[in-house]
Amino acid sequence: MSKYTPEQVKNLVDGKLDWDTTLRMLSMPKDPERFELYIQALQKKLDWKDRIVLPLGPHLYIVQQAKTKRWVTQCDCGHVFCDWNENWKMHANLYVRETEEAMTQVYPKLMAPDTAWQVYREYTCSQCGTLHDVEAPTPWYPVIHDFEPNIDAFYKEWVNLPLPERSN
Numbered sequence: 001m002s003k004y005t006p007e008q009v010k011n012l013v014d015g016k017l018d019w020d021t022t023l024r025m026l027s028m029p030k031d032p033e034r035f036e037l038y039i040q041a042l043q044k045k046l047d048w049k050d051r052i053v054l055p056l057g058p059h060l061y062i063v064q065q066a067k068t069k070r071w072v073t074q075c076d077c078g079h080v081f082c083d084w085n086e087n088w089k090m091h092a093n094l095y096v097r098e099t100e101e102a103m104t105q106v107y108p109k110l111m112a113p114d115t116a117w118q119v120y121r122e123y124t125c126s127q128c129g130t131l132h133d134v135e136a137p138t139p140w141y142p143v144i145h146d147f148e149p150n151i152d153a154f155y156k157e158w159v160n161l162p163l164p165e166r167s168n
């Protein structure tokens, strides 16, 4: 099995890796070292000392807080949304596109969905404004709780690493 250098993984995180190498890295099965390098590369780009447990999106992470060992969902900028097992969307700023005018900022006119049937919900960080997720549900649909990652199983069975300590 081929190994990757921290430099290559950093390039992957920065989106600078050539496509062949990216494909090989993504299609490779279970590889604990790759996950560690990936986390290290992400960690270097961030200003805080909290340890990444699992990336949830390009700018959103479950982290272990350095001081308290609490696991929380946290933004790039350091803003904490909530405990890791809560729905962070309930703690985000929400903008709902529910008028024709708001939709045509995203779609060309006449191509936009009928807002009686579909709206856009955009979830952003209240501190830095980063857009973390978009839902396109029917207007009455409750806030979607994406998934509760099985972190224990992920660490044990996939990356074969000790689970970071957790105080909550």
Ligand SMILES: [Zn+2]
Pocket: 075, 076, 077, 078, 079, 125, 126, 127, 128, 129, 130
């Ligand atoms: Zn933020």
